[in-house]
Amino acid sequence: MLRPIVFVCLLSLTFAALKRTAQYKGTTLKFYVDQQDTTIFAGAILNCYDKGGWLVMPKYSNLNQAVASVARGYEAWIGGSDIYGEGAFRWNDGEDVEWANWSPGEPNNGGNDQDCMKINHKMQSGSGNWDDDQCHDLFGYVCQIPNKKASPQERSKFTVFSGQNATSYFQAKSFCENRRSRLALMEDVNTFEHRVPGIDGSSFAEYWVSHQQDVDSCGTISHDGISYARCLQALPFICEQVAPYDLSVSDEEATLEIGSNLNVECSAFGFPTPEVKWYRHNVYVAHQKRGVAKSTLVLDNVNSEDDGMYVCKATNEVDGERSTTEGYFWLGITIILG
Template identity: 55%
Template sequence: MIIRTTIFFCSIGVAFTALIDQVRFRGTWLKYYDGQQDYTTYAGAMIGCQKRGGWLAMPKDKNFNDAVANVAQGRRAYIGGTDILGEGRFEWNDGDTVEWANWYSGEPNNGGNNEDCMDINIDVKGKWNDRPCEFLLGYVCQIPDNKALASKTRKFTVYSGRNATSYFKAKDFCVKRRSRLALLGNNEHLQETMAGIDDPNLTEYWVTLREDVTACSTVSDFGLSTANCFQPLPLVCEQVAPYGLEISKEEATLEVGSDFRIDCTASGVPVPQVKWYRDGAYVPH
């Protein structure tokens, strides 16, 4: 189900249009920002989304990509993927490898050996391009519809002592424990994380930031900072209980003996498993 709203700003004098359009898709708000206030670099786009409680849109399949392209009204806009950590190896900002792709013909081409960031709607609606990260563009954010509820379902676990390790090994350490390195997106998350760490000998811990691409981030009583990525430090892992559940509301045409499909998506860390039941009996297909 897609609910679309278009917001118009009207004022006397100079217009500073920011939010151009928004659409709710799969339990997430896709919001397109452009204009004098939000025409920015890739780093500025990441920070802009982070400040709004989300992250740059990551269209990992065709339907999500179509929704992002539409909310951007066919205009070029930044999306959340780069190959800044390894030329030709594009990753989404949440660390996932870009598997499904929708590149424009001949892209990515790393023109001028300086194109590490991704935008959408290059000449053809929905097609991707790689471009210099300092180029000024609008951008599309994806913001969880139930962000407030999500913040109340996070469980933090501190690993210190012999578990102290480097930043990158810390990320793998958490993943192997079906969690993730504690994710801080804004000051609200910072305060929540610090409150969730039950450690009287509070020190410096590895965490991760949405807008981080190359920096290795830490948190302590003094707030957020960075450290040598290979320095052994304690770490904070977190799990997020399922907080988003959406079942497709399309009205399928049912015929006896024929198949039909109902989609269900749920969010959380680790990714929750979804099972279907009919009249109390498990439905395997």
């Protein structure tokens, strides 16, 4: 039973396509899926580990709802299995699966070789139902990564301008901004060498990036690392668009008495500046105050029908495609008996 997992531990997929992200209690949920990088269960574990996190383990209802939402419309691996004992499902950290959300009739160990857990059974949009499946089948997966390790540049689209486009630092910055992007904010050579298209590995060229030491000295990047050059020098440069990141929700969970009031603010960063909106049951919430890259959910005189999950969505357009990051707020209602 262990042989397939041990064998594929050598097949970690380095270039995964990020489909959707969400914030959950100090961590980032990242959903990866695409035709070329769906993976087997063991590959999902290794890929999440390589990104500084773990294959998500939705041990509680709220986290399960968040995972179902971020992977909605797709079946995705989650971090549990019964590979060490048929029917005795455990999370990858060794804890027994206690709270569960199995689909009716599941787990059924179909074909006597279904040992690994996935969410959104039958691809029901955001169903959150679990199923056991063959560990060597190919699905997307959801990683849970501490925010301090979740780099926003994984959500960046870089464009290089060289040759006749070489210009001063300040003109390069304006050029990028006029194209609804920014001069790339790049912190390390690894991103430069592996995520920026069209970079010549043998070239010693420097490119303007968004660092300024003083009025005369501006940031560059090359294969040698971050450096500085005279700001008026003509150099090639890198523009960057960034899907929404660092989404923040002022309250993630609250229990209110009937008739109470509460405001919950959601904000995010991104380039272009994202639109931020609140939804409930996939319907736009009318009672919200929207601003630049933020929106405040206004809950006045709440009643029993207002409880449940509210979703904040920050959306912009990167390279012609809509990109979204989500955050969640759960409201519980308490009835006070006289």
